[in-house]
Amino acid sequence: MAEETVDPSEIGEQDAPPVDQKPYKLIFEANKCIAAGKCAEVSDNWEMDLLSGIAAPQTYFFDADDLEHNIEAANVCPAKKDRGVIHVIDRRTNEELAPDPHGDGTVSVDW
Ligand code: SF4
Numbered sequence: 240m241a242e243e244t245v246d247p248s249e250i251g252e253q254d255a256p257p258v259d260q261k262p263y264k265l266i267f268e269a270n271k272c273i274a275a276g277k278c279a280e281v282s283d284n285w286e287m288d289l290l291s292g293i294a295a296p297q298t299y300f301f302d303a304d305d306l307e308h309n310i311e312a313a314n315v316c317p318a319k320k321d322r323g324v325i326h327v328i329d330r331r332t333n334e335e336l337a338p339d340p341h342g343d344g345t346v347s348v349d350w
Contacts, residue, residue, distance in 0.1 A: 245348045247333045251299055258330045261300035265309065266348055268324035269293060278312035278325060285312050285325075294325075306336075313337035322347060 250266055272293040278285035279294060284305060288295040301309065309327050314337050316323035323338040326348055334344030341347060 245346045245350070247328045247335075247346050248330075256300050261302055262330050263301050263303075263306055263309070263336070264328050264330055265296055265299045266326040266328060266346070267294075267296060267299075268319075268326075268348060268350065269295075270350075271318050271324045273318045275317050277315040277317060281315055282308035282312035284309055296325075310337040319349075 245266075247266060251264060255261075255264070274287070274293050276287055276294070279287050284297050284301070285294050286297065287293070306327070309325075313323055313325040313327050316325050316338070318324040322340045325338075326335055326346060327337045328334070328346065329336055332344070333346075335346045336344075338347065339345075
């Protein structure tokens with residue numbers, strides 16, 4: 240079966256802030272979150288939602304000030320056998336900055 244490709248520019252861009260203000264965004268595979276809570280330990284943008292029991296970001300769009308801790312959250316997420324379900328995308332290039340398991344900026348979302 241061919242792997243479905245994800246076009247990051249099509250995800251969440253309705254009602255999105257301008258790219259020059261918030262050049263980074265998250266794609267979150269919430270259905271694959273295993274509620275390990277690691278993201279919330281390293282990033283203020285991530286919280287455990289008491290109702291759903293899984294993680295939730297406070298915002299999906301951010302600038303360079305919030306890049307580092309969101310990248311850390313993406314890198315520590317142990318879901319999907321350590322490949323992670325938090326994806327940090329550079330909206331200007333549509334590259335995945337983290338966790339980037341392929342090492343080439345390809346978006347590693349598999350819905
Ligand atoms: S680290 Fe990953 S699996 Fe754990 S709560 Fe956060 S998103 Fe979910």
